[in-house]
């Protein structure tokens with residue numbers, strides 16, 4: 001009886017905690033759905049009636065009824081933030097411990113563009129890791145700032161970029177007293193984590209703001225068994241793709257400005273205003289609000305616990321395998337337990353990916369030359385991992401051969417660039433398209449960056465060498481700078 005009363009009391013507190021979690025956009029959308037107006041405004045499908053019935057039935061009438069944009073029906077506006085959208089951004093800032101949080105549509109891509117456009121200028125130097133996402137480079141093309149490359153450690157056995165050394169950043173800051181930003185990626189796509197605390201101390205010593213593209217690390221804020229978010233390690237600005245691992249809908253992300261930062265949030269906000277769509281999707285904004293509220297709730301906490309324990313389970317199964325290996329924390333770097341990079345003896349990553357897909361109906365996050373990336377997500381079930389482990393055991397004990405894969409193709413660019421021209425000047429130079437066979441010795445005119453992981457192989461103004469050719473097997477021609 002006492003036990004029953006205890007369980008009842010626990011349920012009550014849990015439920016109370018859940019209802020206390022406030023999601024203003026979600027609540028405004030509920031109100032809007034319950035009190036429909038007669039619409040004479042965009043979107044012109046008007047609650048789904050103006051689209052293909054097959055499509056409407058597929059995604060549901062309710063979803064289309066809720067597909068609206070800001071300004072209407074008391075739902076607030078995004079730029080500038082007003083109403084429930086403003087309130088939701090404030091709650092997100094509180095949840096992440098930020099001074100200000102901006103909701104992003106068009107993913108973390110637009111966050112990176114806004115940072116470059118708002119905080120850097122033509123000719124300014126920006127310390128940036130070579131394996132940054134191409135959106136950082138697009139930002140630098142827009143602003144005209146010059147990248148000073150940090151070349152991270154290379155985990156050659158894994159064909160992956162490793163961590164960024166604070167000493168390398170310090171060396172660049174010592175040699176260049178006119179750096180406007182240090183802008184790094186953490187974690188890498190495959191979950192390699194750098195020592196942000198030490199990097200932030202270096203940046204503070206030289207009084208240079210630190211921006212961290214933490215697109216793949218939004219869960220860290222919500223769980224102490226995961227690495228510490230850069231916002232708590234001294235970064236000035238952090239960008240999170242909530243849609244990647246946080247449970248929001250595709251394309252929705254957040255940009256946070258730290259409480260201690262000297263950066264004026266309005267410098268970023270002004271750029272966001274120019275870059276953002278003027279018809280923001282309330283569904284995407286609502287999903288960001290819902291994701292933050294879920295991650296803060298007991299339910300979200302349980303889901304993160306489950307993602308961690310599922311990952312640990314898979315990792316323990318992989319440890320039992322003879323021919324399949326996993327990337328673990330190593331000298332000078334940590335890994336995020338929920339991102340499991342594995343490789344199999346005698347199989348390329350692409351071949352392993354296709355075995356899983358064709359023979360077992362499994363779709364992984366990505367495959368590189370060496371291995372594949374598996375994400376343990378908050379929406380996965382334990383049974384997903386049991387099935388995956390079973391299949392990997394089969395592959396481990398079966399004599400699969402790498403017969404189809406063309407080994408001369410490479411996916412993960414790990415070259416040191418030879419820069420001949422400013423990125424922006426090169427991008428806007430006169431260009432011509434030539435056969436790839438004539439490309440060596442010319443300067444690239446385009447951004448060559450395969451997705452995933454969206455890391456650049458060649459940038460405008462960089463010398464094309466023989467070493468680039470294995471990365472360009474899909475190209476018959478290439479755009480180069482004229483003359």
Ligand SMILES: Cc1ncc(COP(=O)(O)O)c(C=O)c1O
Nearest residue numbers: 106107108109133185213215241
């Ligand atoms: C490190 C990094 N930053 C930014 C992005 C862009 O994020 P989004 O897809 O949210 O625009 C990606 C995408 O994969 C990424 O890997």
